[in-house]
Amino acid sequence: MTHPYRSHTCGALTAADVGQTVRLSGWVHRKRDHGGVLFVDLRDHYGITQVVTDADSPALEILDSLRLESVVTIEGNVKARTEATVNPNLPTGEIEVYARSATVLSKAEELPMPVAGEQEYPEDIRLKYRFLDLRRETLHANIVTRTRIISDMRRRMEGIGFTEYSTPILTASSPEGARDFLVPSRIHAGKFYALPQAPQQYKQLLMVAGFDRYFQIAPCFRDEDPRADRLPGEFYQLDLEMSFVTQEEIWETMEPVIQGVFAEFAKGKPVTPSGEFRRIPYAQAMLDYGSDKPDLRNPIVIKDVTEHFKGSGFGIFAGIVENGGTIRAVPAPGAGAGSRKFFDEMNNWARGEGFSGLGYINIKDGVPGGPIAKNHGEDKTAALIEALGLGPNDGVFFAAGKEEQAAKLAGLARTRVAEQLDLIDKDRFELCWIVDFPFFEWDEDNKKVDFAHNPFSMPQGGMEALTSQDPLTIKAFQYDLVCNGYEIASGSIRNQSPELMVAAFEKVGLSKQDVEDRFGGLYRAFQYGAPPHGGMAAGVDRIVMLLCGAQNLREVTLFPMNQRAEDLLMGAPSPAELKQLRELHLRVVDAVKPAAATPGHVVAPDAG
Numbered sequence: 203m204t205h206p207y208r209s210h211t212c213g214a215l216t217a218a219d220v221g222q223t224v225r226l227s228g229w230v231h232r233k234r235d236h237g238g239v240l241f242v243d244l245r246d247h248y249g250i251t252q253v254v255t256d257a258d259s260p261a262l263e264i265l266d267s268l269r270l271e272s273v274v275t276i277e278g279n280v281k282a283r284t285e286a287t288v289n290p291n292l293p294t295g296e297i298e299v300y301a302r303s304a305t306v307l308s309k310a311e312e313l314p315m316p317v318a319g320e321q322e323y324p325e326d327i328r329l330k331y332r333f334l335d336l337r338r339e340t341l342h343a344n345i346v347t348r349t350r351i352i353s354d355m356r357r358r359m360e361g362i363g364f365t366e367y368s369t370p371i372l373t374a375s376s377p378e379g380a381r382d383f384l385v386p387s388r389i390h391a392g393k394f395y396a397l398p399q400a401p402q403q404y405k406q407l408l409m410v411a412g413f414d415r416y417f418q419i420a421p422c423f424r425d426e427d428p429r430a431d432r433l434p435g436e437f438y439q440l441d442l443e444m445s446f447v448t449q450e451e452i453w454e455t456m457e458p459v460i461q462g463v464f465a466e467f468a469k470g471k472p473v474t475p476s477g478e479f480r481r482i483p484y485a486q487a488m489l490d491y492g493s494d495k496p497d498l499r500n501p502i503v504i505k506d507v508t509e510h511f512k513g514s515g516f517g518i519f520a521g522i523v524e525n526g527g528t529i530r531a532v533p534a535p536g537a538g539a540g541s542r543k544f545f546d547e548m549n550n551w552a553r554g555e556g557f558s559g560l561g562y563i564n565i566k567d568g569v570p571g572g573p574i575a576k577n578h579g580e581d582k583t584a585a586l587i588e589a590l591g592l593g594p595n596d597g598v599f600f601a602a603g604k605e606e607q608a609a610k611l612a613g614l615a616r617t618r619v620a621e622q623l624d625l626i627d628k629d630r631f632e633l634c635w636i637v638d639f640p641f642f643e644w645d646e647d648n649k650k651v652d653f654a655h656n657p658f659s660m661p662q663g664g665m666e667a668l669t670s671q672d673p674l675t676i677k678a679f680q681y682d683l684v685c686n687g688y689e690i691a692s693g694s695i696r697n698q699s700p701e702l703m704v705a706a707f708e709k710v711g712l713s714k715q716d717v718e719d720r721f722g723g724l725y726r727a728f729q730y731g732a733p734p735h736g737g738m739a740a741g742v743d744r745i746v747m748l749l750c751g752a753q754n755l756r757e758v759t760l761f762p763m764n765q766r767a768e769d770l771l772m773g774a775p776s777p778a779e780l781k782q783l784r785e786l787h788l789r790v791v792d793a794v795k796p797a798a799a800t801p802g803h804v805v806a807p808d809a810g
Contacts, residue, residue, distance in 0.1 A: 528609075561602065
């Protein structure tokens, strides 16, 4: 053995190695003292090997004195375990190494958190000591899986003719996007770069430049508040763009890639076959599921029952309908057979979510009950139950109000009911496209038309639609890919016409000069021959989270920030030194207490 640290890794030895003298290096994972015989689980990146030593070996005293997570080199003999002590859960479970010597490479201090085991631990400790957290089995495996998924994505993209190009990290601020991270310029006093929210404009410029099929595992930066499915600061996406394509070609091109990645890492769970992804118009998704990212594993379909409550004896709903409101029904299969407690708890839950309540009818042995059934009228209630296809022991909840509010509550209730009644098949991945998004929407706060999502998308109907249609009826060639209730990709066919681009922005109150000032590079490029093009971006972090079965993106990310956008390990953000501020022509002023925030819609640059 010539290598000073190891002849094998801690995951390599098997029964075929019995009798060999080996050298292993790793961390002391666990120790078990059996009265003069010490067992040590030695761990490295590749696995765990059981090491055993006793009073006949000088290694006993050394290993016995060490704290867990100390790093050692062990030299010893491979022995077969007895049949009773074989561990079938370990690749090395048929052998153990009798330690003849032990060399301490690095002693560990008392641990601030345990490494062995998967017990919950406070997040601030986990993030401050992330180097320890990353040694834990599940998180360590998740990070390895993440790397393998990204490698698989690259292989598949290259296999269908895409080439990876790297776009700039220091770029211009995008005033039509989410909040930028700004980088002050030392050379140009008072001016700032921005970290890219997405490579949107650059990838379009690549198409104008004649690069036909681009992709990139792209870092993206947005100064947004964190949530479970998006980390603060940065995230990664499989970004791509294609020239001379329709949206159908993009779907047909990318379905095998995304489906293939899921199938490769789904651990045997069924995945929607390529070519069978449902294509659901946005309006239908909002009606049937109350969400533009529906979980299709949930069998509940929402129904519009507004007409049933016109002139109803249930005055609350009748009044809502008379004032232009909407009533949406959320079936609850089998719920009527239980107690009324479930229905009351759902109503309380809705109030806790900020809604006025959630009406219901519970059917027990074919007899409908509750205030709605009592006041709506026997015949009308029977007609409603028949229209909804409810059984003799089913229930149904009702979301009422303005259409947007009713759809939102119904969507949340659909998910809640399915979770409470255990209706969701959690052992499969169900993928679909949401298509035909609205191009514009009404901004109630500013009393104006605004872009609904991506200002760079091509409006369906082109210039004719922009000049002759009500803006709020125009749809976009824009689409999202959804899996199990998460949006995992977003994209569109781009608007590559400078005239169309100006006409679209004029609808939201911006002039031709505004377009030239804000999007000069892209607008200028379109003057010199731009091919029809389109693309999308798939969220790497969300895909990995789904495939690893994690509940939070921090469980699939190496060094994430906390909920307050702080890096507890490296101490960022931190104050700058006065010398640095002077070089950047900056002065720090005391923070002004912000006024109460006004809810509003933020238009993000296309994440695809």
